[in-house]
Structure formats: structure tokens, C-alpha cells
Amino acid sequence: MAFLxxxxxxxxxxxxxxxxxxxxxxPFHVWPEVxxxxxxRYLAAWQPPDDPTRTFPNLEVxxxxxxxxxxxxxxxxxxxxxxxxxxxxxxVEGMVxxxxxxxxxxxxxxxxxxxxxxQQVWRELPPGPAGQRRIGVLGLGVxxxxxxxxxxxxxxxxxxxxxxxxxxxxxxxxxxxxxxxxFLARTDILICLLPLxxxxxxxxxxxxxxxxxxxxxxxxxxxxxxxxxxxxLAALESGQLGNAILDVTDPEPLPAGHPLWTHPxxxxxxxxxxxxxxxxxxxxxxxxxxRHREGLPMLGLVDRTRGY
Ligand code: NDP
Ligand code: OXD
Numbered sequence: 475m476a477f478l479x480x481x482x483x484x485x486x487x488x489x490x491x492x493x494x495x496x497x498x499x500x501p502f503h504v505w506p507e508v509x510x511x512x513x514x515r516y517l518a519a520w521q522p523p524d525d526p527t528r529t530f531p532n533l534e535v536x537x538x539x540x541x542x543x544x545x546x547x548x549x550x551x552x553x554x555x556x557x558x559x560x561x562x563x564x565x566v567e568g569m570v571x572x573x574x575x576x577x578x579x580x581x582x583x584x585x586x587x588x589x590x591x592x593q594q595v596w597r598e599l600p601p602g603p604a605g606q607r608r609i610g611v612l613g614l615g616v617x618x619x620x621x622x623x624x625x626x627x628x629x630x631x632x633x634x635x636x637x638x639x640x641x642x643x644x645x646x647x648x649x650x651x652x653x654x655x656x657f658l659a660r661t662d663i664l665i666c667l668l669p670l671x672x673x674x675x676x677x678x679x680x681x682x683x684x685x686x687x688x689x690x691x692x693x694x695x696x697x698x699x700x701x702x703x704x705x706x707l708a709a710l711e712s713g714q715l716g717n718a719i720l721d722v723t724d725p726e727p728l729p730a731g732h733p734l735w736t737h738p739x740x741x742x743x744x745x746x747x748x749x750x751x752x753x754x755x756x757x758x759x760x761x762x763x764x765r766h767r768e769g770l771p772m773l774g775l776v777d778r779t780r781g782y
Contacts, residue, residue, distance in 0.1 A: 564751025610661030698724030
């Protein structure tokens, strides 16, 4: 019985060290070194090999090393093999930090101060109270909820949108397509923390931007294909959107010379908003292995019908 890691090799080396300390009886391999393929019962991957159960005939569980699983071709993982996505404290904390800095950048007018600095202008731009800044998060899952719980502490007016009804203390929760327009109409800073599915692909487009108050800003930390990039550029040009902070693009990396790179109202980071932290993730994976052995539900089990 063995565990195989197939993602970034440097992180794989960290996982291997942690497994050696915490689960010394479970042999651990880092792709492309797989040992005996018949011994592989557990696979943790950013993208599994094309035909995982043919390559590893005794595979029992596939773990995603990321929170999102859109990069998986689920049709290649047979239904009897559960797919488990990453829910672990390190990735949550990283996302809370990233979105908080992005919201404060916008709230405290740092885009405008950057432009003023280029022109050597010393002029105060009062931000107004946090309670009058309306934050809206698309996606009230593990990450969206954690982000809102932190932003609430600053006093921002917080709301969120999900597929099914949710309740989060101090957050005005909206659910379903029918509630989207009202949610957008009250949102000054829109944060995308949705999974990428057929229903959410291309959601951030001109039609959606038109429903936001004029001058609203976007923080995009979901997946690149959620966003229609030409529509974003048009909305920034027209003033319908004020600023955009993009951690994900389509494609990644964003090609050299793309107009988003140099737009004065756009900040880009290279898909680093958050990532799985080996030290905290390995405990969660080992706990899930225990649950699996004991026939208990694993934390982060992907619902194939929903696609996330
Ligand atoms: P969860 O599965 O916990 O939450 C997803 C949320 O989105 C749920 O509230 C769900 O609704 C909602 N949702 C899904 N589909 C729809 C829809 N069609 N309409 C309305 N709401 C919908 O995911 P996480 O919070 O863990 O992660 C969210 C995403 O963040 C990941 O899938 C990934 O794309 C992105 N991510 C980005 C990272 C980065 O570094 N940029 C790092 C990690 C993740 P419901 O509550 O009803 O199920
Ligand atoms: C993830 C990511 O989904 O890093 O975990 O994007």
C-alpha cells in the first residue's frame, strides 16, 4: 500500500518529509518515481495521469492538491474512486490575507495614489467609512465564508452569493440566479471565489458588470475563464468598473503584450492568492485516509454532479 504525489516536485519533497515523520509505515513516492504501480492506493495530484486506474489498478482515492478541481478530467476517474479536494487551514489563511489586502488597496484608494505618485501629486483622497463600502463575495464556500468573516471585522457592509441558501453571521446572504441582480446592485467591491463549472464560466462579463453600481471594482481570485477579459477592458475604459485586481487569467501565464498587463487600473499577480501549505495539508490528508479506512465521509469530497 503506497501514496503517490504528482504535482510540483519541490512541494512533493516537503510532503515526503512530512509523511516520513507522521506516517512512516506508508511508502510515499513523488512522480515520476512511482515504485510498484499495483501498490499505489492513494494519489495526490494537481492533474492526475490520463488514465489513472489503468496505470494504478488498485487506486482507492484521488486527492486534489488544490481547492479547485476544474483542472481534473473527472470522466477519466471512475465513479468508484472518490475525488477529494483540498480544504486545509493554510490555503484558507492565504486567501483571507490576499483578499483583505486587495479590498484595502481599493478601499484606501491606492490605485489613485499610484497614479498621483507618477505625476508627483500630493493630494488627500478620503476613503469614507468602511461601513459605507459594500463588499460582495461570489461563492460562499470554505474560502468565501472565511474571507467575509475577516472583512466583517473591519466594519465593511458584507454580502455574498451562492447556489444554495447560506447563513453567515453579519453577512447578507443571497442564493440562486434570481437573487444575483439584487446582490450586484448593492456591491461596490466584487470578489469572485467561485469554482469553475459550466454554470460559472464567463459569468464575469459585460452583462454582469452593467448590474454593478458605476465605478465598482473587481477582485478576481477564482479561475481565469470566469472572466471575459475584453469585457473587463471595455468596462474599465467606460468607467463602469473602477479597478480590477486579478490573480487568475485566461490563459496563464497572461501573454506578453496583453493590454491587461499595462492598464493603469489593473493589478495582476501570477495565481498566488493562496496555495496549499504542506505542513497543514498533510495532517488533513492523513485524517482523510483514516476516515476512508474507517468508512467515514472524507472532508472535501467532490460532488461529481455539481462539478465542485
Ligand atoms: P467551495 O466548494 O467550498 O465553495 C464554492 C461556493 O461557490 C459555494 O458557496 C457554492 O454554492 C458556490 N457556487 C458554485 N456554483 C455556483 C453557482 N452556479 N451559482 C452560485 N454559487 C455557486 O470552494 P472553495 O471556497 O474552497 O474554493 C472556491 C474556488 O476558489 C476554487 O474552486 C478555486 O476556483 C478558487 N481558488 C483560487 C485560488 C487562487 O490562488 N487564486 C486558491 C484556491 C482556490 P453552494 O454553497 O450552494 O454549494
Ligand atoms: C487551488 C489553487 O485551487 O491554487 O488550490 O488555485
